[in-house]
Amino acid sequence: MRRYLRLLRASLRLSLLLAMQYRWDFIGHGLMQLVWTSLGVLPLWIAYQARAAAGLSALGGYSFPQALTVFGFFTLLKALLDGAINPSLTAVVEHIRTGTLDFILLKPADAQFLVSTARQEPWRIIDAATGIGFVVFGMAGHIHQGGAPPGLGALLGAGLLLLCAMLLLYSIWILVICAAFYVVRIDNLSFLFTSLFDFARWPRSVFRGALHVLFTFVVPLVLMTSYPAEALLGLLRPPQLLLAVVWTGLLLCLCRLAWRRSLAAYTSASS
């Protein structure tokens, strides 16, 4: 365990050093991302304005600050996806394609851990901060409109669900990698999931019927962004919390199993 922590620290330090070599990129990326995030929140703002003009208020039970809270969690998770998960896993797919995964398999540590922590983009921390900003801003608006401030239970629930969301994201990613063992040319698949993840920016009441089921159970985007926000807002019921935790556990087991099976099927460069 201690060794893994040390490995993680070394990898983080390396990424940070790499990033600091390109300081202007750091700032440039950060600014660009701020523009993008504001562009992402614009449709929500326009939608609520248009509804207010038509004499309608909440959108499927979500007020504007509540929807902003969901958007905040989306931005936070997107930062994790782009900053920690995406870069590592693009690297693995390349390793599998060229056969250099052999070198990683030879190292005296768990291969899944090594490939998952291979590379980070530290400047995504700015995105994460923006996301937290949106969550705080949304909560402040919610309280301002007469909502109850989150108690200890709500905070703990939201924290637990955020952890689940991160693990869910991670599991899905490992499953994508496992696919890369069988279908080698798959680097585009990362873009596919990233663009699918865009659906997670809206509160879950926006999805109706089959779409809601799809995004809850098959591609659990709703569990990742709407559930933590609802927990923080005090809207989530205990069965839903249980559902999210159980689902996360199942997916984690599934991804570990799939990883093992895929490794067994890996033919490496030389064989």
Next chain:
Amino acid sequence: MEIRRNLRAYPTLLRIGIAEAVAYRAELIVWMLTTTLPLVSMVLWRAVAAEGPIGPERFSAGDFTAYFLLALLVRLLTSSWVLWEMNREIRTGIMSQRLLRPVHPLVAYSAENLAATPLRALLVLPVSLLLLYLYGRSEITKDPLLVGAFVLSLPGAWALTFLSMVLCGCLAFYIESSLGIFHLWYTTYVLCSGYLVPLSLLPGPVRALAEVLPFRYMLDFPVRLLLGLPGLQGSAAHAAVLSHLVVEYAYVAGLLIAVALLWRAGLRRYAAFGA
């Protein structure tokens, strides 16, 4: 002389481009599948307009569905990747090879980009026509004049997308860090073409800006034509179609001149390895 040479090479360039697109068809399909933004928007706006029509043009849920499905269709038919290509080739010096060839690099780029369109159409049209038939049938115009104008507006939309990308791409001759150039183009496109939200819903000043810039002719105008130009009726609509088409192609001509000038000026500064 040079023009004749380029024209003679064009069919061959197109054939090569088509062969390349077919060879990399799986990548093309995945790239097309990543274009989810209109669908993401559609889901939101259907919910927003679920209880009744919304916005200054009274868009219903059905209107939004048709709007974003059409936006997806137009986007996939007219999109281009020349900006990445130019950026990369100017930075890495591959542009030098292109400059040695007897065909003008911009002509070659246009052939490469245009050649992917037939395959794109083959993949997109069946699915989108089916979806439109299922969900947006009643919102699509039946006026043959507007449908004809839609077909006429598409080459202009493609040319505007391509030329504005080339114009931004020429900036790579001047600016070392090319990171911002694409974002500059894409941000303006997303906001001012109606790709993110229909233009009529944008807040006042942004809307005024979007109505002046050429970006609306890349997406909003063709889409609106098939929706029967919401807000306009009968002869007023027909008059508006004509004036818009004139403006669209005037923009194409203007951008063509701007590209020619900037390309020539930029090329003098080109100092990649081996140039």
